[in-house]
Amino acid sequence: MSEGQHYHGSGTAEEARTSYGLMAEFSTPSALVEAARQAHKAGYRRMDGYSPFPIEELQEALGFRATRLPLLVLMGGLLGGTLGYTLAYWVSAVAYPLNIGGRPLHSTPAFVPVTFEMTILFAALSAVIGMIVLNGLPMLYHPVFNVERFRTASRDKFFLVIEASDPKFDPSATREFLATLGAHEVDNIAN
Amino acid sequence: MAGYEGAGRESPHEAMRDPATAVIAPGHTFATVTDQISAIVLTRRTPLGWILGFGIAFFITMLLLLAVTYLLVRGVGIWGINIPVAWGFAIINFVWWIGIGHAGTLISAILLLLRQEWRTSINRFAEAMTLFAVACAGLFPLLHVGRPWLAYWMLPYPNTMGVWPQFRSPLIMDVFAVTTYGTVSLLFWYVGLLPDLATLRDRARSAFGKVVYGIFALGWRGSARHWHRYETAYLLLAGLATPLVVSVHTVVSFDFAVSVLPGWHTTIFPPYFVAGAIYSGFAMVLCLTIPIRAYYGLGDFITMRHLDAMAKVMLATGLIVAYGYGMEGFIAWYAAEYYERFMMLNRITGPYWWGWAALVLTNVLIPQALWFRRVRRNVLTLFAVALVINVGMWLERFVIVVVSLHRDFLVSSWGMYYPTFWDWATFVGTIGLFLALLFLFIRFLPMISIFEMRTLLPDAAVKKEEGHH
Numbered sequence: 001m002s003e004g005q006h007y008h009g010s011g012t013a014e015e016a017r018t019s020y021g022l023m024a025e026f027s028t029p030s031a032l033v034e035a036a037r038q039a040h041k042a043g044y045r046r047m048d049g050y051s052p053f054p055i056e057e058l059q060e061a062l063g064f065r066a067t068r069l070p071l072l073v074l075m076g077g078l079l080g081g082t083l084g085y086t087l088a089y090w091v092s093a094v095a096y097p098l099n100i101g102g103r104p105l106h107s108t109p110a111f112v113p114v115t116f117e118m119t120i121l122f123a124a125l126s127a128v129i130g131m132i133v134l135n136g137l138p139m140l141y142h143p144v145f146n147v148e149r150f151r152t153a154s155r156d157k158f159f160l161v162i163e164a165s166d167p168k169f170d171p172s173a174t175r176e177f178l179a180t181l182g183a184h185e186v187d188n189i190a191n
Numbered sequence: 192m193a194g195y196e197g198a199g200r201e202s203p204h205e206a207m208r209d210p211a212t213a214v215i216a217p218g219h220t221f222a223t224v225t226d227q228i229s230a231i232v233l234t235r236r237t238p239l240g241w242i243l244g245f246g247i248a249f250f251i252t253m254l255l256l257l258a259v260t261y262l263l264v265r266g267v268g269i270w271g272i273n274i275p276v277a278w279g280f281a282i283i284n285f286v287w288w289i290g291i292g293h294a295g296t297l298i299s300a301i302l303l304l305l306r307q308e309w310r311t312s313i314n315r316f317a318e319a320m321t322l323f324a325v326a327c328a329g330l331f332p333l334l335h336v337g338r339p340w341l342a343y344w345m346l347p348y349p350n351t352m353g354v355w356p357q358f359r360s361p362l363i364m365d366v367f368a369v370t371t372y373g374t375v376s377l378l379f380w381y382v383g384l385l386p387d388l389a390t391l392r393d394r395a396r397s398a399f400g401k402v403v404y405g406i407f408a409l410g411w412r413g414s415a416r417h418w419h420r421y422e423t424a425y426l427l428l429a430g431l432a433t434p435l436v437v438s439v440h441t442v443v444s445f446d447f448a449v450s451v452l453p454g455w456h457t458t459i460f461p462p463y464f465v466a467g468a469i470y471s472g473f474a475m476v477l478c479l480t481i482p483i484r485a486y487y488g489l490g491d492f493i494t495m496r497h498l499d500a501m502a503k504v505m506l507a508t509g510l511i512v513a514y515g516y517g518m519e520g521f522i523a524w525y526a527a528e529y530y531e532r533f534m535m536l537n538r539i540t541g542p543y544w545w546g547w548a549a550l551v552l553t554n555v556l557i558p559q560a561l562w563f564r565r566v567r568r569n570v571l572t573l574f575a576v577a578l579v580i581n582v583g584m585w586l587e588r589f590v591i592v593v594v595s596l597h598r599d600f601l602v603s604s605w606g607m608y609y610p611t612f613w614d615w616a617t618f619v620g621t622i623g624l625f626l627a628l629l630f631l632f633i634r635f636l637p638m639i640s641i642f643e644m645r646t647l648l649p650d651a652a653v654k655k656e657e658g659h660h
Contacts, residue, residue, distance in 0.1 A: 030654040048415055049415040067423055096354060145412070156222040
């Protein structure tokens with residue numbers, strides 16, 4: 001199929017029912033960011049950009065809100081630290097009190113390393129598990145993988161996907177719109 | 192990652208114009224970077240050099256298995272340890288290995304926070320090195336306890352014996368520090384690998400490769416939303432790993448410093464152990480990077496700039512370590528404490544004088560060659576100095592552990608320590624295990640972070656004039 005056919009082929013009713021959305025391909029990060037800005041300006045909201053490396057401007061262009069991840073990590077760290085200190089205190093002063101050179105059973109300085117390590121451990125686990133879960137991973141199947149050329153999203157190409165669930169989405173009008181943004185190719189994503 | 196925000200963006204691209212300071216050779220694109228790095232993993236034919244190298248490393252690993260099996264059958268008596276030197280090779284090697292690991296965390300976390308974009312092509316490799324070094328380090332205390340199958344007694348868990356670990360002991364702090372360090376290093380490494388695993392999934396030709404890389408990539412698709420959380424998580428991990436790496440060798444130094452033994456009981460230990468750890472770690476990174484870079488033709492990605500920067504870090508941390516040695520001597524004299532002074536004299540003129548002399552030669556004198564640009568910019572001399580430093584840092588731990596223990600307060604309890612064949616077999620065996628794991632890593636995973644290399648290219652910058660007006 002030539003590029004021309006892609007641009008001018010209007011969506012059928014069948015396509016609209018089974019489509020996840022439309023995928024436009026770009027070859028530079030600048031083109032993708034610019035396209036995302038235009039799409040946001042045109043009123044599209046349910047869309048996502050795909051790139052082989054993180055692009056900070058893209059997140060702004062797509063209009064994302066800040067992530068809750070840092071708060072999660074803070075809570076994980078506080079939980080870990082509390083658990084670490086409580087464990088050390090409870091073991092040393094309550095469950096198994098030992099007189100070590102006449103030092104107090106509640107020997108705060110000696111509990112600091114364990115408290116610290118537990119803080120780091122829990123915060124790091126929260127950061128990684130939080131990132132994976134908030135991202136909805138692991139998700140081995142996703143409609144975007146149905147597009148053959150999407151393999152290059154992990155190599156050197158940049159994609160903008162406008163989802164069919166967007167209220168403003170229309171198979172043919174959106175396709176026309178994406179073509180005006182300078183996309184090399186616009187593909188329908190089978191659901 | 193450091194290369195696409197604010198001031199960090201300008202530097203790599205300007206630096207590219209000068210071949211002497213380039214962090215990546217000119218002429219590369221997203222596609223060539225991806226193809227060249229992933230080709231090492233995805234090629235069907237395993238290079239002969241790899242088979243040979245892995246074969247040797249595997250053979251040495253078998254020696255480790257033999258030594259460990261014999262140890263489990265006969266007990267720690269097969270080693271040269273006894274009273275007064277109860278901490279022999281096991282603890283020397285533990286501290287040596289864990290110290291080597293520290294460079295990986297330093298490169299991946301601290302240099303990320305400091306926006307040193309040259310870290311990008313060596314961080315993945317250094318993180319793998321950390322992981323394998325921590326694995327080797329962890330073996331030694333487990334074997335040293337004598338009955339490794341009861342090692343879980345060190346963990347705090349409710350048990351029918353009604354006993355709990357002693358939280359005032361640095362040995363228990365060590366259990367927490369090293370397990371946390373191992374876990375966080377693994378997380379950091381895996382999170383860094385995630386986007387590259389997706390690249391391998393998309394580029395693998397064999398069905399098996401697609402499935403295995405696909406499962407470990409968790410379905411990563413490079414979504415902007417995902418990248419945003421990913422970067423947040425990665426930066427937070429770096430921020431957490433930075434104090435962690437400092438704490439780990441500090442806690443290791445507590446194992447010594449909290450005791451009352453002359454030569455161990457000093458407050459200078461934590462900072463000087465941390466500096467020594469980074470020193471030895473960078474030496475190991477260079478010892479591994481220089482041959483691999485030559486063999487796989489990675490000079491475009493690991494440039495002279497990287498080797499030069501690592502040499503400078505070694506020089507700086509080496510000077511801190513030398514200052515530590517000097518300070519130990521000064522305090523032994525200035526404190527006017529009889530046993531402390533004897534320990535220092537015994538270290539220099541006692542039966543292990545050769546250990547101290549070799550230590551000063553390998554760890555203090557020879558590394559001063561790194562002041563010269565010609566030494567830093569020549570891979571052969573740099574490799575030789577790095578190798579010497581690795582030996583020197585091992586000798587440092589030998590001097591600290593053995594020489595301090597063998598003559599303490601009572602002359603009647605003095606003794607000598609002689610390592611046996613099994614001591615050496617276990618030590619050399621872990622080097623084999625370390626190298627075997629590294630060979631497997633190089634063959635099956637991208638040793639350079641592909642997605643971070645893409646961000647260093649000039650094309651990665653979003654042009655400002657195309658933005659909002």
